[in-house]
Amino acid sequence: MMSFLLASDGPHVSLVAEPIFQIGPLQIRNSMLLGLLGTALMLWLFFYTVQRARQRRHNRLSIAILWGFETLLGTVEEVMGSREQARRVAPLSLTIFFLVLINNWLELLPFVGPVTWHGEPLLRGLASDLSFTAALAIITMVTAQIWAIRTHGFFGNLGRYFANPFTQPMHAFEGFLELIAEFSRLIALAMRLFGNIFGGEVLLAVMGFITSWAAPLALPPFMLLELFVGAVQAYVFFMLATVFVALGAAPHEIEEVSELNELPAPAQSVAKQAGS
Amino acid sequence: MQFLFSDSGIGGLLGALGIDWKTLTLNILAFLVVVWVMGKFVYPALMKALDGKLAELDETTKARKAAEQQLAKAEESAAQIIAEARTAAEQLVAEARDDASALAKDTERKAQAQAERIVAEAREQLAQEVLTARHELGQETARLVAEAAETILQEKLDGNRDAELIARALEGHK
Numbered sequence: 001m002m003s004f005l006l007a008s009d010g011p012h013v014s015l016v017a018e019p020i021f022q023i024g025p026l027q028i029r030n031s032m033l034l035g036l037l038g039t040a041l042m043l044w045l046f047f048y049t050v051q052r053a054r055q056r057r058h059n060r061l062s063i064a065i066l067w068g069f070e071t072l073l074g075t076v077e078e079v080m081g082s083r084e085q086a087r088r089v090a091p092l093s094l095t096i097f098f099l100v101l102i103n104n105w106l107e108l109l110p111f112v113g114p115v116t117w118h119g120e121p122l123l124r125g126l127a128s129d130l131s132f133t134a135a136l137a138i139i140t141m142v143t144a145q146i147w148a149i150r151t152h153g154f155f156g157n158l159g160r161y162f163a164n165p166f167t168q169p170m171h172a173f174e175g176f177l178e179l180i181a182e183f184s185r186l187i188a189l190a191m192r193l194f195g196n197i198f199g200g201e202v203l204l205a206v207m208g209f210i211t212s213w214a215a216p217l218a219l220p221p222f223m224l225l226e227l228f229v230g231a232v233q234a235y236v237f238f239m240l241a242t243v244f245v246a247l248g249a250a251p252h253e254i255e256e257v258s259e260l261n262e263l264p265a266p267a268q269s270v271a272k273q274a275g276s
Numbered sequence: 277m278q279f280l281f282s283d284s285g286i287g288g289l290l291g292a293l294g295i296d297w298k299t300l301t302l303n304i305l306a307f308l309v310v311v312w313v314m315g316k317f318v319y320p321a322l323m324k325a326l327d328g329k330l331a332e333l334d335e336t337t338k339a340r341k342a343a344e345q346q347l348a349k350a351e352e353s354a355a356q357i358i359a360e361a362r363t364a365a366e367q368l369v370a371e372a373r374d375d376a377s378a379l380a381k382d383t384e385r386k387a388q389a390q391a392e393r394i395v396a397e398a399r400e401q402l403a404q405e406v407l408t409a410r411h412e413l414g415q416e417t418a419r420l421v422a423e424a425a426e427t428i429l430q431e432k433l434d435g436n437r438d439a440e441l442i443a444r445a446l447e448g449h450k
Contacts, residue, residue: 016294026302029294039310046318053325069322087323091315099310130293135303 011205012113015198017129018120030121031129034112038103038126046098072097072238079242080249089245092143096136097238100127104197104230108204108223127197127233130190137189140241141182148248157248189240196233200226 017031045065052062072094077086106112107125115122126132148157161179165172204222211218290296422438 015292026298027296029299032302035306039306043310043313043318046314046322050318050321050325053322066322066325069319070326073323073326091311091319094319095307095311095314099307131295131299132303132307134295135300135307138300139304139307 011202011209012121013202013205017124017131020117020120020122029129029131030117030124031126031132034106034123035103035126035132037123038106039099041106042098042102045102068098069094075239076242079239079246081246085249089143089147089242092139093238093242093245096140096241097234100136100193100237101231101234103127104234105227107197107201108226108230113205125197125201127193128201130194133194134190136193136237136241137186140189140244141186143241144244144248147245151249185240185244189237193233193237196229200229 017029019027020030020033021028045061049062049065049069052058053066058066073086073090076090076093077083080086080089103126107123107128112123112125113121145157148160151157152159159175161175161182163171163175204219204226207222208215208219425441
């Protein structure tokens, strides 16, 4: 991140994650390497917590992780409205939250950026690679569709989007808008996370370049801000993923406004923000 | 979906943003694997731990409620026992007071009766003694009179003579 301090041609900013090496047809990017590290860290933290929970011998770390897990699981239960449904959705939404959170925080470590490989940064924030955020968005929206099909049936779910324009013109129009909304949600999900995290990286790079040798004093406030933004974005993605799945399972005869009104207050605000 | 990733149009835009179908697929598969691992080995164990904690909390809450109910019952029972004991004690005290009062009255009555009896006996004894004293006094008086008469008459008075003199005296009184 701070390698540009010694460079004279400005900070290194790249919209696309740089490829580091190739395995067969697969291109391994620097964002994937940090993602691998973040995933390994997340798995270690959770298996450690599971071990502690089984032994009933907790420490501060395991208590903090268990508290976070319990809080988010409670949120999923509130949004889904059912304990059983929440426990089916939780693996997806909770993994999104913890993976995104850990990777958002990992990218602020001093060695992410300065360490290079053939002139390219060896590590890069996972969420600052649009491939990853798009993958999360696709998985979320596909899950929401699968959930909707399980609830309404295949044709019932199609009925949310398609209707006879001659007999039900308003419904057909609403369905068309809903179809567009599904794609816009997908794109918004991917772009929001990518934009915030990539913007944070650029902010840090530019601030580091501008402040030059004073960067060690100037950057910490911005790093704290990025810690906060990283946590907020992880929570927003988690909440939106849960809300979209819950909306897919909601009765589609009811208008979306009333569907939103049935959600808990935090989910309503996030969903409205996502809609806008 | 291949057209999405071609070099022209949308494909060009996505490529400029760093999205190609191989990387996207790899990311999707990798994330799904992570979700599967977490869903299979991590979350169920944590949910079980949370359920256990909730069950313990429920049990603790139930035990606390049961203890509170038992405490309330015990307090109620203790209050009832204390009230009964107080009533019994008051009754006992009242009975004892009545008994003491009755005993005192009885004792007083007996003492009075005994005193009256003693007084009556004393009076009777006194009267008896007065009678005895009077009798003895009479006898003594008669003896003294006899002795005095002997001294005056210079003769021995026996019973017959004495009786004769008495009779004569009585006749003279008539």
